Amino acid sequence: MATAALEVDRVRKSYGKRRAVDDMTFDIRPGELFGFVGSNGAGKTTTMRIILGVLTPDAGEVRWLGRPVDFAARRQFGYMPEERGLYPRMKVAEHLRYLGELHGMSRAGARAAADRWIERLEVSSYASEEVQNLSLGNQQRVQLAAALVHEPKALVLDEPFSGLDPVAVDVMRDVLAERAAEGVPVIFSSHQLALVERVCHRVGIVGGGRLIACGTVGELSESAERRLLVDAPEAGENWAAGLAGVEVLSREGTRTRLRLAKGADDQRVLRAALATGPVSTFVSEQPPLTELYRDLVTRDDAASAETATAGAKGTAGSESEGGGR
Numbered sequence: 533m534a535t536a537a538l539e540v541d542r543v544r545k546s547y548g549k550r551r552a553v554d555d556m557t558f559d560i561r562p563g564e565l566f567g568f569v570g571s572n573g574a575g576k577t578t579t580m581r582i583i584l585g586v587l588t589p590d591a592g593e594v595r596w597l598g599r600p601v602d603f604a605a606r607r608q609f610g611y612m613p614e615e616r617g618l619y620p621r622m623k624v625a626e627h628l629r630y631l632g633e634l635h636g637m638s639r640a641g642a643r644a645a646a647d648r649w650i651e652r653l654e655v656s657s658y659a660s661e662e663v664q665n666l667s668l669g670n671q672q673r674v675q676l677a678a679a680l681v682h683e684p685k686a687l688v689l690d691e692p693f694s695g696l697d698p699v700a701v702d703v704m705r706d707v708l709a710e711r712a713a714e715g716v717p718v719i720f721s722s723h724q725l726a727l728v729e730r731v732c733h734r735v736g737i738v739g740g741g742r743l744i745a746c747g748t749v750g751e752l753s754e755s756a757e758r759r760l761l762v763d764a765p766e767a768g769e770n771w772a773a774g775l776a777g778v779e780v781l782s783r784e785g786t787r788t789r790l791r792l793a794k795g796a797d798d799q800r801v802l803r804a805a806l807a808t809g810p811v812s813t814f815v816s817e818q819p820p821l822t823e824l825y826r827d828l829v830t831r832d833d834a835a836s837a838e839t840a841t842a843g844a845k846g847t848a849g850s851e852s853e854g855g856g857r
């Protein structure tokens with residue numbers, strides 16, 4: 533099993549009475565691109581801020597290479613905050629050099645690194661411009677350069693892809709993949725699930741401040757309802773209707789996509805298809821991350837609602853018992 537580089541261990545954080553992060557536990561391995569996804573307000577930014585030490589957790593711990601993260605470790609991280617954080621009046625190249633030196637680089641080293649990232653992120657024509665004069669997408673490229681300029685050992689990026697044009701998305705993706713290939717663990721949050729599915733090794737899904745699922749897309753799909761693609765050229769429109777636990781998702785020509793509830797028998801589906809004539813395709817399909825995400829989040833919401841109802845009943849029961857005494 534790969535050793536973890538960055539570990540988030542039972543981290544908890546509340547803002548007043550609101551529990552933003554609850555028992556959050558996951559790890560990121562060297563050279564791994566880890567996608568951090570979840571609905572608005574799920575707790576991603578809070579978790580990332582805790583990793584960076586911008587926020588202190590109420591409980592739990594973040595470890596880097598097996599030790600609690602301290603200031604020296606955090607200096608080795610590259611961070612792209614959600615609210616971004618560049619000085620608008622500073623010039624791009626000057627800004628990046630300044631950040632490099634702030635992280636302990638020599639003047640010459642910071643200059644060389646700034647130049648290198650300006651070129652790599654294709655913002656050379658803005659190097660002498662004030663940050664505030666750049667478009668938002670170009671400011672974001674500079675923001676990534678700012679996270680990278682000191683050659684960080686880990687990258688924590690809050691929605692780095694939001695608002696980028698397709699070419700900038702490709703540049704960002706390539707840079708992150710390159711860093712990961714160099715052994716750097718990379719965690720980034722995103723709502724662009726198709727992109728996350730394409731680029732990430734593993735995905736963590738956050739709901740209500742907790743990690744509700746984590747793994748490769750293949751692993752996540754193991755807990756999901758199975759999908760089948762069946763091509764039965766002589767079958768009528770409704771050949772699969774009425775099969776227990778089977779839902780017809782779509783029909784395109786002679787191909788039918790089916791979703792099987794847990795425990796539904798795929799051999800019965802095959803027999804039903806064969807009863808119509810030849811079957812040229814009968815394969816399991818991995819659902820896209822977007823669907824896995826919906827299934828997992830919906831299931832988690834339902835489970836939370838059930839727990840809350842049970843809790844409320846328990847409380848009501850004990851209150852009435854108390855009242856009767």
Ligand SMILES: Nc1ncnc2c1ncn2[C@@H]1O[C@H](COP(=O)(O)OP(=O)(O)OP(=O)(O)O)[C@@H](O)[C@H]1O
Nearest residue numbers: 547550551552570571572573574575576577578579
């Ligand atoms: N400074 C704050 N004060 C009070 N509540 C906060 C604060 N920051 C975040 N919260 C709350 O904590 C919860 C988690 O927010 P967080 O920003 O971590 O979610 P997120 O997953 O990053 O959401 P998004 O995808 O919208 O960026 C939300 O309910 C949010 O309203």
